[in-house]
Amino acid sequence: MSEAQLLDTQRAFDSVAADYDGPRGNNELIQRMRVTLWETVQRELPAGSRLLDLGCGTGLDAVEFARRGYQVLASDWSPRMIERTQARAVASGLASHVAVAHLGVHQLGRLSAEFDGIYSNFGPLNCAPDLHAVAAECARLLRPGGALVFSVIGRVCPWELLHYGLRGRFRRALVRMARRPTAVGMNRHTIWTRYYLPREFYRAFAAHFSLHGYRALSLFLPPPYLVEFYRRRRAWCERLGRLDDRLGALPLLRGMGDHFLIVMHRR
Numbered sequence: 001m002s003e004a005q006l007l008d009t010q011r012a013f014d015s016v017a018a019d020y021d022g023p024r025g026n027n028e029l030i031q032r033m034r035v036t037l038w039e040t041v042q043r044e045l046p047a048g049s050r051l052l053d054l055g056c057g058t059g060l061d062a063v064e065f066a067r068r069g070y071q072v073l074a075s076d077w078s079p080r081m082i083e084r085t086q087a088r089a090v091a092s093g094l095a096s097h098v099a100v101a102h103l104g105v106h107q108l109g110r111l112s113a114e115f116d117g118i119y120s121n122f123g124p125l126n127c128a129p130d131l132h133a134v135a136a137e138c139a140r141l142l143r144p145g146g147a148l149v150f151s152v153i154g155r156v157c158p159w160e161l162l163h164y165g166l167r168g169r170f171r172r173a174l175v176r177m178a179r180r181p182t183a184v185g186m187n188r189h190t191i192w193t194r195y196y197l198p199r200e201f202y203r204a205f206a207a208h209f210s211l212h213g214y215r216a217l218s219l220f221l222p223p224p225y226l227v228e229f230y231r232r233r234r235a236w237c238e239r240l241g242r243l244d245d246r247l248g249a250l251p252l253l254r255g256m257g258d259h260f261l262i263v264m265h266r267r
């Protein structure tokens, strides 16, 4: 991923920062996945732990963790997103628990603090130019035994294959199969994204981290951009959500879904 591509991605997220808490970045389907990450971090690390948020967006997770008693350093490559996180922390009266840093995941070498846990929600790591370098920096920043909790955009999303396949949009249906960074449009800008299978993703971290587990997010439920479908069939989709909760960690199924949630421990 080139410097120009990183800047494309930065501009794309800057352009949506003002309304990213709305349907685009925090609709009902996203909120449901968000809660799974919150509960996972809370299971892994006690309140009071020091957390690093990679790609914090508007700070919804950082402020929630601050509310739950954690100390959070919230970082993002988009300066507009960082402004939103800072404003949210101040407005919530939690600025003493949330520090912010305008920092890309490719710039973690600039940090020198120690953390108990590092989390990243909804795909910032799909935008990382070098995942092995991110893994080495996470290993440096995390205490031994510390936890990584990441939600990552997966390669195999059956809903997406079906949705676009049935409309004859085969190129769009197969976009996640690409091996190289892929251009994804947002708000007339471009985000450069790489897609991963969980095992493929873990390989970059394996030198420093043991794999604790992973699960599918939004496998039975549709991906967030199909939220209108969810709204029209809410009762039916609630049942699909329960299937996600019950079956999303089973072998085979856990490797699919719109996102996957992966937990690793520092050796």
Ligand SMILES: C[S@@+](CC[C@H](N)C(=O)[O-])C[C@H]1O[C@@H](n2cnc3c(N)ncnc32)[C@H](O)[C@@H]1O
Binding pocket: 006, 009, 010, 013, 014, 025, 054, 055, 056, 057, 058, 060, 061, 075, 076, 077, 078, 081, 103, 104, 105, 106, 120, 121, 122, 123, 124, 127, 128, 129
């Ligand atoms: C889909 S949003 C998710 C935001 C937030 N984690 C959430 O849960 O709402 C992806 C975020 O990753 C950030 N991002 C993209 N590329 C990045 C990079 N190279 N380093 C750090 N953050 C990046 C974007 O600015 C954006 O805020």
